[in-house]
Amino acid sequence: MGTSAGWTANDIGKWDVVVAGGGPAGCTAATAAAQEGKKVLLLEATGALGGMGTSGLIPAWCPFSDGKQIIYRGLAEKVFMESKKGCPHSPPEHLDWAPINPEQLKRVYDDLVESAGVEVIFFSMVGGVRQDNGRISEVLITNKGGLGSVKADVFVDCTGDGDLCAWGGTPYEKGDARGEMQPATHCFMLSSVNTFHYSNGNRPWRSVVQQRLDMNKYKRLGDLHLCNCQVGADTVGFNSGHLWDIDGTDPRCLSNAMREGRRIAAEYRDALAEALPLAFGGAFLASTGPLMGIRETRRVSGDYKLTLDDYIARRTFDDEICRNAYPIDIHTAKAEVADALDEKVNAMERFENYKPGESHGIPYRCLIPQKLANVLAAGRCISTDRPVQASTRVMPVALAMGEAAGVAAAMSADKGGETRAIDTGRLRDRLRQR
Secondary structure (H helix, E strand, C coil), X not given: CCCCCCCCHHHHCCEEEEEXXXXXXXXXXXXXXXXXXXXXXXXXXXXXXXXXXXXXXXXXXXXXXXXXXXXXXXXXXXXXXXXXXXXXXXXXXXXXXXXXXXXHHHHXXXXXXXXXXXXXXXXXXXXXXXXXXXXXXXXXXXXXXXXXXXXXXXXXXXXXXXXXXXHCCCCEEECCCCCCCCCEECCEEEECCCHHHHHCCCCCHHHHHHHHCCXXXXXXXXXXXXXXXXXXXXXXXXXXXXXXXXXXXXXXXXXXHHHHHHHHHHHHHHXXXXXXXXXXCCCEEEEECCCCECCCCEEECECXXXXXXXXXXXXXXXXXXXXXXXXXXXXXXXXXXXXXXXXXXXXXXXXXXXXCCCCEEEEHHHHCECCCCCEEECCCCCCECHHXXXXXXXXXXXXXXXXXXXXXXXXXXXXXXXXXXXXXXXXXXXXHHC
């Protein structure tokens, strides 16, 4: 028998900042911290950066504008503009719902972090933390090198699920009062689509499919959630289908969801081919996402909780680190499926929508988890109530939050890792400069 080999922190050295999770928030957090002169390690569980926009196959960016101008700037704007070069049919002035070429976007993120000097280690799962007196001293990881740990002055939790914060003792909330969370979606791509008939065909898709098909034949399609856009010459990406009762922090639940998601994707292909044969009659199910599209799990409790009242008031904060204008987008609950089919439920019209030019601030305090001194969070797990999480969970604002967290982490590293010790006025000045 051979001997086991563990990968220890001594093998890779000590870091100023370690970022867990290489989705949009993690990429900009790591990049910003490195650009601020810190030694940064980015840990990613898969083999590609970008999270839902790449491995998750989300086919389009949520709006980058407030209806008048782009509001997610800095690294967010850079990533967005570079990603658009992979979709030549999307004009440069197209700011809202721009399509995503996932292979182009993977390279955009690779180039971003590499140019900043970030070290990225793929296929590395975080599996726990060591916490001493309110400080995380080590993050436990596993990869092909075995089990090991990584040390840093500051950790940034960009896992989406708030894993480091929860394991470090920060309280959190999940779902609504009953614990129900938004449904998940397994995104997919269809190729060999006749894009002439796709572009000039019947809209809205949901009504057309429902009217033309016997839906008893397609029982997996639920409420006919059917968002889609063209992402290539003959390829259409689908953020379509809903899976209810999915907990993204439960590995068995996620495993079952992946199997069912693949079946839903195949059923959508068949349904679209039958209902819209000119566009989809020859369509081929080219890919399903290696990642499940999870909209909601933990919301960590931070030094401030952003609330629905803040959102409705378009509130500004003395310590805000970015603005956000995305609608409150709570997808169909399990009990609402029938109403959704009757088009009585519109996920993006449950609450008052902003007028062009309106937005709200996100304070730095939402990124600081309670009970932890040297940890920041960025992405969909930050400290909000449930309605606001349905707005702040999307990729453009995650990019902006990540950059702010990275700059703040770099400043905190100069303060012994204390995230509450930095001057938020100086942080805001630096973000404006960036």
